[in-house]
Amino acid sequence: VDGDTIEIRIPTLEQCETCGGDGAEPGSPVDTCDTCKGQGQVRIQQGFLSIQQACPDCQGSGKKIRNPCKKCQGDGRVQSSKTLSVKVPPGVDNGDRIRLSGEGEAGEMGGPAGDLYVQINVKPHEFFVRDGNNLRANVPVDMITAALGGEIDVPTLKGKVSLRVPAETQSGKTFRLRGKGVQSVRTSSPGDLLVKVSVETPVNLNSKQKKLLEELQESLNESSHSHSPATSSWLDKAKRFFGEHLN
Ligand SMILES: [Zn+2]
Ligand SMILES: [Zn+2]
Structure with a gap:
């Protein structure tokens, strides 16, 4: 309701420190991909159309690794977890999402990190x-x-x-x-x-209190007014429903 800054701990993929995210074992050479000549994209001919798509040999990185990094198996990312401060604006409700730019998982092969969406569940x-x-x-x-x-x-x-x-x-x-x-x-x-x-x-009524309520009930029964509007209207409806007089 008032908003706050909360700390959350989340599992995430972070850039591999050993290879700096490029997926190659440190010191090992990284070649340019032959298939796409380092472009990361290839053109394929389909009938009259020429379609551009990510290079199938390097998955779009434009590079060819000879020795993959042992720490991350050449992915450039490692499983990790991190603690983040999240500013929660006042009045958020269930299902509201807060976007933290660049706090998502690291990109493949040293690519830019995605965003983190924090979904709010109100206790x-x-x-x-x-x-x-x-x-x-x-x-x-x-x-x-x-x-x-x-x-x-x-x-x-x-x-x-x-x-x-x-x-x-x-x-x-x-x-x-x-x-x-x-x-x-x-x-x-x-x-x-x-x-x-x-x-x-x-x-937990004592006998005196019970007696007072009994006296009240007698007094209400003697009175010509209706003192229980819901009961009266319920009885009227019940009479109509069953079509007979109920006592
Ligand atoms: Zn690595
Ligand atoms: Zn390629």
């Missing part, structure tokens, strides 16, 4: 799930606060904030905290933090 976070520029988090809220309304603590990337939960909040309700998401590498404004609350059923 899962304890609280937050990345969803584009938005972050998602699940936060529990106790039954009483959900019913009466109140403030709950919500984690953000920059520390705790207080979220006002309105009265009659149902489990699964999502609240949007604007600008508390991720500032991506591609856009100028940050995303939002989407907080989904799950209403928690109280546990």
